[in-house]
Structure formats: C-alpha cells, structure tokens
Amino acid sequence: xxxxxxxxxxxxxxxxxxxxxxxxxxxxxxxxxxxxxxxxxxxxxxxxxxxxxxxxxxxxxxxxxxxxxxxxxxxxxxxxxxxxxxxxxxxxxxxxxxxxxxxxxxxxxxxxxxxxxxxxxxxxxxxxxxxxxxxxxxxxxxxxxxxxxxxxxxxxxxxxxxxxxxxxxxxxxxxxxxxxxxxxxxxxxxxxxxxxxxxxxxxxxxxxxxxxxxxxxxxxxxxxxxxxxxxxxxxxxxxxxxxxxxxxxxxxxxxxxxxxxxxxxxxxxxxxxxxxxxxxxxxxxxxxxxxxxxxxxxxxxxxxxxxxxxxxxxxxxxxxxxxxxxxxxxxxxxxxxxxxxxxxxxxxxxxxxxxxxxxxxxxxxxxxxxxxxxxxxxxxxxxxxxxxxxxxxxxxxxxxxxxxxxxxxxxxxxxxxxxxxxxxxxxxxxxxxxxxxxxxxxxxxxxxxxxxxxxxxxxxxxxxxxxxxxxxxxxxxxxxxxxxxxxxxxxxxxxxxxxxxxxxxxxxxxxxxxxxxxxxxxxxxxxxxxxxxxxxxxxxxxxxxxxxxxxxxxxxxxxxxxxxxxxxxxxxxxxxxxxxxxxxxxxxxxxxxxxxxxxxxxxxxxxxxxxxxxxxxxxxxxxxxxxxxxxxxxxxxxxxxxxxxxxxxxxxxxxxxxxxxxxxxxxxxxxxxxxxxxxxxxxxxxxxxxxxxxxxxxxxxxxxxxxxxxxxxxxxxxxxxxxxxxxxxxxxxxxxxx
Numbered sequence: 212x213x214x215x216x217x218x219x220x221x222x223x224x225x226x227x228x229x230x231x232x233x234x235x236x237x238x239x240x241x242x243x244x245x246x247x248x249x250x251x252x253x254x255x256x257x258x259x260x261x262x263x264x265x266x267x268x269x270x271x272x273x274x275x276x277x278x279x280x281x282x283x284x285x286x287x288x289x290x291x292x293x294x295x296x297x298x299x300x301x302x303x304x305x306x307x308x309x310x311x312x313x314x315x316x317x318x319x320x321x322x323x324x325x326x327x328x329x330x331x332x333x334x335x336x337x338x339x340x341x342x343x344x345x346x347x348x349x350x351x352x353x354x355x356x357x358x359x360x361x362x363x364x365x366x367x368x369x370x371x372x373x374x375x376x377x378x379x380x381x382x383x384x385x386x387x388x389x390x391x392x393x394x395x396x397x398x399x400x401x402x403x404x405x406x407x408x409x410x411x412x413x414x415x416x417x418x419x420x421x422x423x424x425x426x427x428x429x430x431x432x433x434x435x436x437x438x439x440x441x442x443x444x445x446x447x448x449x450x451x452x453x454x455x456x457x458x459x460x461x462x463x464x465x466x467x468x469x470x471x472x473x474x475x476x477x478x479x480x481x482x483x484x485x486x487x488x489x490x491x492x493x494x495x496x497x498x499x500x501x502x503x504x505x506x507x508x509x510x511x512x513x514x515x516x517x518x519x520x521x522x523x524x525x526x527x528x529x530x531x532x533x534x535x536x537x538x539x540x541x542x543x544x545x546x547x548x549x550x551x552x553x554x555x556x557x558x559x560x561x562x563x564x565x566x567x568x569x570x571x572x573x574x575x576x577x578x579x580x581x582x583x584x585x586x587x588x589x590x591x592x593x594x595x596x597x598x599x600x601x602x603x604x605x606x607x608x609x610x611x612x613x614x615x616x617x618x619x620x621x622x623x624x625x626x627x628x629x630x631x632x633x634x635x636x637x638x639x640x641x642x643x644x645x646x647x648x649x650x651x652x653x654x655x656x657x658x659x660x661x662x663x664x665x666x667x668x669x670x671x672x673x674x675x676x677x678x679x680x681x682x683x684x685x686x687x688x689x690x691x692x693x694x695x696x697x698x699x700x701x702x703x704x705x706x707x708x709x710x711x712x713x714x715x716x717x718x719x720x721x722x723x724x725x726x727x728x729x730x731x732x733x734x735x736x737x738x739x740x741x742x743x744x745x746x747x748x749x750x751x752x753x754x755x756x757x758x759x760x761x762x763x764x765x766x767x768x769x770x771x772x773x774x775x776x777x778x779x780x781x782x783x784x785x786x787x788x789x790x791x792x793x794x795x796x797x798x799x800x801x802x803x804x805x806x807x808x809x810x811x812x813x814x815x816x817x818x819x820x821x822x823x824x825x826x827x828x829x830x831x832x833x834x835x836x837x838x839x840x841x842x843x844x845x846x847x848x849x850x851x852x853x854x855x856x857x858x859x860x861x862x863x864x865x866x867x868x869x870x871x872x873x874x875x876x877x878x879x880x881x882x883x884x885x886x887x888x889x890x891x892x893x894x895x896x897x898x899x900x901x902x903x904x905x906x907x908x909x910x911x912x913x914x915x916x917x918x919x920x921x922x923x924x925x926x927x928x929x930x931x932x933x934x935x936x937x938x939x940x941x942x943x944x945x946x947x948x949x
Contacts, residue, residue, distance in 0.1 A: 523660070527621070534616045541567040544909055545614055545895060546591075551911070561912040562851075562862045562874035564896060568617040569879075570595065570905040574608060577601075580885055580899035582632045588640035590891055591615065594657070595905055596630035596645065609633065609645060611657055612905070624655065624662050631678040636695055637686070644697050646679030652699060652709060652717075666715045673709075673717040677702035681755035688762065698757075700767060704749030706777070722783050725750050726773050731826035732790035733819075735772070754799045759806045768796030772813055789826040791819065798842050804849040804920040805948060808928075812839035818854050820865075820928070824945050827938055830869050830931050834861055841886045847893030848913065849920040850927050855884035860898055864914070866927040880904065921948055 264272045394401040413419040464470075469485055471478045480488070507515070516522050535542070543549040545567055551558075570593070578597035586592035591614035599605055607630040611622035628647040636642040641658045642665060652673065654666040668675075679699040687694045697709040704723035710716050725748060754768030767775040767785075772792035775785040792813030802808040808829075812818040818839050819828035837857035845851035850866040858881050861872040878884060882900035889896055896908045917923040925948055932939045942949050 520660070527616075530619055531616045534618055538568060538617055541909075542614060545907070547892065547894065553915070559912055560914045562864065563911040564860060564862070564874070564876045564908040565911050566879065567895070567907045567909050569907070570610075570612045570617060570620075571903065572610070572618075572620060574620075574623065575610060575903040578608060578903040579901040580903060580905065581630045582634075583886060583888070583897065583899055583905060584633055584635055585888075585890060585897075586640060587635055587637055592621075593897070593905070594633055594635065594643055595899070596633040597903060598629040598631075598648075605629065605648075607647060609643070609655075617907070622657055622660065626653075626662075631680055632682040634682050634684055636684050638695050644682050644684060646682035646699055648678040650675040650677055650679065650701065652679060652682065652697065652715075654697070666709075666711070668709065668715055668717060672714060673707070675699075675701050675703065675705065675707065675717070677751075680751070680753050683755060683757070685757055686762075698755065698765075700752035700755040702751040704752050704769065706752060706755065706765075706767060708779075720779060720782050721767065721775075721777050721785070723749055723752055723767065723769055723775060723785075726771055726788075726790070730773065730788060730790045732774075733772070733793060733815075733828065735790060735793045751795075754796050756799045756801065756809075759801050766799055766809075768799050768811065770795040772796055772815070774799070774811065791821070791828075792817065794838070797838070797840050800842065800844055802844050802849065802924070803846050805924055807945070807948070808924070810842055810844065810852065812842040812854055814838040816856070818842045818852070818863075822942060822945060822949070825938075825941060827941075829928055829938070829942065830865060832863055832865075832869060832872075834872060834875075835859065840884065841888070843888050845893055846889055846891065848916050849924040851913070853887055853889065853896055855887045855898060857883055858900075860884065860887065860896070860908070865931060866923065869931050876908070879906070925949060 260275060262272070263270060394404045396402070396405065464479075469480050469482065471480065540549070575595070575597050578600050581596045581598050583593060583595040586594065593612045593614075595610050595612060597608040597610070599607065605628060607626040607628050609622075609624040609626070609630060610620040611624075613621045626645070626647065628649040628651065630645060631648055632646045634644050636644070641656055643655050643657050645653050645655065647653070650668075650673070652666075652668045653664055656663040656665055679701050681698075681700045683698050684695045685698050687696050691710070694711050696711060699707045699709070701707070705719055706721035707717045708720050710718070750769040750771045750773070752767050753770055754766075756766045756768075758764035758766070763779045764786075765777055765779070767777060768791070769775070772790055772794050773788055774791045774796065776787040777785045791811045792815045794814030796811055796813045798810075798812045800810055802810075807823045808820060809823075810818060810820050816833050816836055816838060818832040820830040820832075822829055832852070832854070835856055837859075839854050839856045842852060842854035845853065848864075850864055852863040852865070854861050854863070858878040860876040860878070862874045862876075863869070864873045867873060878898070878900060880900070880902060882902040882904070884898055884900050886899045887896060894910055896910060898906045898908065900906075928942075929939065932942070
C-alpha cells in the first residue's frame with residue numbers, strides 16, 4: 212500500500228506530514244474478550260504484515276519483531292502488544308508503538324484508535340517521518356530467539372499443602388550378558404536343559420535321525436596314546452634288625468636334649484651322634500687352630516692367625532661395635548634418625564656447617580685426595596682415591612670408607628700409579644672404575660678384600676699415556692646393547708670410550724684443539740706475546756659431563772677455560788664452544804631441577820651460572836682471590852650452591868643474595884680444599900683437602916625446600932638479572948621455563 216491510499220500528503224523539505232486520516236481495517240472481527248487477547252494480537256500482527264509504507268519509492272515499512280525462522284514456536288512467543296498490556300477490557304482499544312522502530316533512524320509516531328462495538332476497526336494515523344538516507348539495513352542472519360516471560364499480577368502463587376511424587380523404574384540397558392550354560396538338575400531350568408540334550412541326541416544319533424553322520428578327517432591336533440602303561444622297576448628294599456628294650460626306649464624319650472625337630476617331625480639321636488652334631492655346629496664359629504710346630508714362634512703363630520679371613524671379619528665387626536660407642540650420636544644425625552625440630556622457637560636459617568667426623572688414617576696421611584664418590588647402592592659407603600704421598604714416590608691408594616666405622620677403612624687397595632679419578636657403576640654397584648696418572652684404566656670388584664681386577668686397559672688397545680682426569684660410567688644405547696660404557700678425558704685433550712668387552716678396547720671419540728682468535732663468552736686477559744712454542748697442540752680436558760636429557764650430547768671443559776659442546780655421533784669434531792673462565796675449568800655441574808642451567812668454576816676466582824644457548828653468564832659468584840676447585844648444586848634446595856676456595860667452604864643462596872655467600876666455614880686444619888659434594892639426601896656436605904683428610908659436615912639451619920623448586924630458581928635468577936635487562940630479554944627468548 213502506498214501513501215497515496217491515505218489522504219493526499221504534502222511534502223515540505225523532505226518531511227511528510229499527514230493529517231488525521233481514517234482507514235478501515237477489514238477482517239478484524241468483533242470485539243474480543245479478555246481470554247482471547249493473544250489470538251487477537253496475533254491476528255493484528257498478521258494483518259500488519261500485509262501493509263507496506265513506501266516513501267519516495269523507498270520501502271520504509273517497519274520490520275517485524277519476530278524473525279520468520281522462529282515461526283514454528285509462535286505460540287510460545289510473547290508479542291510486544293501483550294507486553295505493553297494494551298488489550299484491556301472495555302469499549303475501546305488504543306495502540307501506541309515505540310518511538311524507535313527497527314530499520315528506521317528517524318523518529319516516527321503512529322497512533323491507532325479503534326472502537327470495539329463496531330464491526331470494523333478504524334485506524335487513525337498521525338505519521339511524521341523524516342528520511343535522511345537510504346533506510347535499509349541488512350537483516351540479521353540468526354537473531355537470538357529470546358522470549359519475555361509473562362507476569363500476571365492477578366495470579367497469586369501459593370504453596371500446596373501436599374505434593375504427590377511418582378517414582379517410576381527406568382528402562383534397563385544390558386551392556387553385556389552371558390547366558391548360563393549349565394543348570395541345577397532338580398530345578399525346572401535343569402530339567403529343561405536335560406530334555407534339550409535328550410532331544411539333541413535323539414535327532415542326531417538316535418532313532419529320530421533322518422540323515423547319516425559321516426566321520427571325516429579334520430585338521431585337528433592328533434593326540435598320541437599308548438595301549439599299555441609305563442612300567443617302573445621296584446626300588447630294592449632290605450630289612451635291618453635292631454634290638455631295643457623297654458629301658459632304652461624309656462631313656463630316649465625321657466631325655467629331651469637328645470631330640471631335635473626337623474621338617475615338623477621329632478628326630479631321636481643317641482648321645483654320641485648328638486655330641487658329634489654339636490661339635491660340628493661349634494666349629495663354624497671357631498677360628499681354626501694353627502698348626503703348632505716347634506719351628507714357629509708365638510709371634511709367627513699370631514701373624515698367621517691375623518692373615519686368616521675369618522679373623523679379619525670378626526675383628527672388623529668388633530671395631531664397628533667399639534666405634535659405635537664413640538660415633539653413635541653423629542651416626543644418628545647422618546642417617547636422619549635424629550633431626551632438629553622444625554617447630555623449635557630458636558630455629559634460625561644461618562646455613563651453618565657442623566662437623567660430624569673425619570676420615571683419616573695413617574696410609575692416607577699427606578696424600579692429596581684426587582676424587583671421592585658415594586656408592587649408588589649404599590648411601591653410607593664412600594670410595595676415596597689418593598695420589599702419591601711424595602713427588603718421588605709413584606704409588607696410589609683407594610680406600611672404601613663406611614659410616615659404620617668412620618675411623619678405619621673397610622677396604623684398602625694399593626696401586627703402582629697415583630689415582631686421578633674414580634667412579635661407581637650404576638648397573639653393577641660392586642664395580643669401581645679407576646683412572647691413573649700413567650694413562651691406565653682399571654675396573655675392580657670391591658666385594659673382594661684384595662685387589663680383584665675385572666678389566667684393565669692395555670698399551671696396545673689404549674694409547675693414552677697422560678692422566679685421566681675424568682672416568683665416568685655412561686649407560687649405553689642400542690649400539691652397545693644398552694650396557695654401561697666407560698668414558699674418560701685426559702691431559703692430551705682426548706675423550707675415549709672403553710667398551711665393556713673382554714678386550715677393553717679404547718676408541719677415541721673427541722680431540723680438542725687450542726683456542727684461536729676471539730671466542731664468545733667471558734673476556735680473557737691479553738697476555739704478552741712470547742716466542743715459546745707449546746709442547747702439545749691439545750689442551751687438557753679436565754672436565755667431562757654428559758647432558759642430563761640428551762643422551763648423545765656431552766660437555767668438555769679445558770685447562771684454557773673453554774667449554775666445548777660435543778656429540779657422540781660426530782667424532783673428533785665439536786658442535787659449539789665458548790669461553791667460560793680465564794683459566795682452567797675445574798667443575799661443571801647441571802642443575803638437578805632445571806636441566807637448561809649449569810654452573811662452572813675455575814681458576815679466575817669465580818663460579819658462574821649459565822643457560823644453554825647463551826654465551827654470557829647469568830650470575831657470577833666470587834669471594835676471595837683464590838681459585839675455586841669445586842662447586843655443587845644442592846639436591847634438595849634449587850637455589851643453594853656450595854663451593855670451596857683455598858681453605859674456605861662457601862654456601863650460596865641466590866634467592867637471598869649473590870654478592871656474598873650466606874655462610875663461610877674455615878677448614879679445621881687450614882689445608883687447601885680440593886673437592887666438595889653433597890650426599891644424596893642433601894643433608895651432609897663432604898669436603899676433601901690435599902692432606903688426605905675427608906670431612907663430613909652436617910648442614911644446620913637450612914631453609915625449608917620450596918614446593919615448586921624450578922619456579923623459585925627461575926624467579927631468583929630473574930631477580931638477580933634486573934641490572935642486565937638486555938641479557939634478561941635474551942634469556943626469556945629461550946622459551947620455557949624462562
């Protein structure tokens with residue numbers, strides 16, 4: 212319908228003003244009652260959709276409030292007419308539309324008036340519309356079908372006095388059902404099964420069978436049978452007579468000491484047989500009597516007894532019992548039986564070291580400690596390797612100490628060459644690999660009291676003649692049938708792999724060369740140019756560490772302060788290198804909580820923390836003007852580090868501060884310290900010096916380990932690097948966990 216169907220409008224300045232015009236709406240029936248308001252509103256909306264309002268050839272008809280896609284739920288919709296409550300009981304109805312119609316940006320007002328008593332409804336419209344632009348908008352693809360709940364104030368909701376609840380059984384679903392194949396004969400089910408079996412026999416092999424059954428060969432297992440049984444010969448027997456009177460029987464059972472129990476039965480012995488049996492049992496615990504000869508003196512006889520194995524075992528047990536009276540209190544602290552109360556009022560985190568005991572003996576006195584390792588199978592067993600006592604003496608010593616007797620070693624093994632390094636086997640804890648200054652490598656069995664060499668390198672298969680500074684057991688891969696192999700690094704800058712076969716063949720897998728030019732990393736002091744030609748072109752490989760997560764990657768530290776990243780798949784060629792210290796590197800350890808972090812210490816008085824992928828140190832720890840011989844991560848607290856410099860034991864906590872250690876302990880005999888390591892549980896610290904003494908310290912006043920060790924470690928490093936924003940940005944680019 213166009214606007215001309217109404218009274219003629221007058222257009223002034225693109226505004227349309229229409230006087231009141233009356234239009235007769237047909238098809239609206241008679242007045243509706245209050246109960247039929249919903250149907251009347253729906254009818255009005257349907258008739259409104261038939262009208263079209265066109266202005267200047269533009270359809271400006273308001274869009275319907277209900278999308279046609281939801282017409283199927285029309286009877287559940289609440290129209291705008293019902294919401295406004297315009298249908299009321301009375302003789303007239305008045306409709307007032309909202310001022311803002313959908314699809315129009317100008318204001319419009321439509322007023323409808325109707326008289327209810329008439330048969331038709333008259334529409335009086337005052338239309339004022341201002342069109343500024345093309346008033347068309349794209350229709351929504353899927354408008355939300357929301358409905359406004361109707362709230363009738365006349366209806367009052369009351370709580371019923373009784374509520375009826377009907378419980379119904381849900382449908383049963385059978386996921387798996389296995390019918391029973393047997394039944395009890397007296398029951399009706401059993402009788403039915405019996406009748407079915409009888410009927411089956413009747414129709415198959417009985418008179419009711421209408422077809423013949425044919426026996427044919429099939430591919431089944433052929434069972435071999437015998438026509439006669441197996442004959443076994445009769446065991447020969449013989450009778451043996453014995454005369455026993457009543458008095459003998461009475462005396463035997465009246466003496467309970469002549470009766471023994473074996474396998475739940477009482478065995479009766481005679482006095483002579485019982486005496487011989489008791490003598491045999493007593494001989495097991497007695498030392499063998501030495502052969503008394505007139506040629507041997509008393510001292511020689513005692514010397515013969517002291518060399519007996521049983522006597523040595525008994526003496527070792529007695530020594531441990533006597534030592535228990537002296538070291539009982541500290542042994543309880545070492546094993547964790549006695550611990551400090553964590554809820555004590557005087558608890559203070561002072562990172563203090565308390566000396567428990569020292570491993571010192573006459574054989575090891577004045578011998579420098581080359582290396583020590585805790586046994587992976589027994590936490591109280593410590594193997595210590597010693598060098599030569601004097602420069603002119605070329606001999607070595609390995610002692611096996613036990614916490615059961617800290618004053619005397621449990622094993623003593625002497626060698627012709629000084630010891631450079633030792634290490635335990637993981638798969639076979641009784642094997643100990645030893646590297647010597649003369650280039651030899653031996654594997655001994657510590658279960659034997661004397662030296663029992665299992666493997667030994669030969670000059671034909673192992674051409675190394677320099678000291679092996681590192682000897683380590685690495686788990687093998689598929690190439691070595693997943694067996695442990697021995698890897699060593701020597702003073703000639705070579706890394707060898709010793710196969711565990713009988714030939715004990717050594718294979719050279721890496722050869723280091725001296726640094727040339729400028730490397731990334733720590734800046735080095737420019738020394739004066741000399742004309743001296745070095746004897747060897749290879750630097751000494753002092754440190755060898757396998758990567759904790761990548762099995763074919765390992766790191767090598769040289770005496771020039773360079774760290775080489777190598778791979779077992781690339782022989783005699785390193786992957787990357789950088790300068791870590793201005794001097795020899797003495798230690799390289801990966802963090803037990805974050806495998807992308809490792810620390811190094813060297814002769815430039817510093818301990819540095821590095822991240823894989825960066826050639827700049829994250830944190831530098833330095834105290835006195837002395838080389839740091841060893842540095843270790845704590846296995847229980849991720850931010851605690853221990854190192855030794857000169858005669859000082861320094862404990863660092865990078866969570867608190869990095870410019871100075873939290874505690875410093877001086878060695879008791881003021882000797883230069885050469886090695887330090889934590890125990891497996893992290894409660895003790897082991898330190899060795901050049902005088903042959905090994906100190907066992909208990910860590911007191913240590914902080915409680917955090918819940919998320921890795922998170923605390925990374926946060927502490929970020930806090931310490933606030934003054935290095937450029938390096939911190941590079942660290943975060945490495946990805947998780949940084």
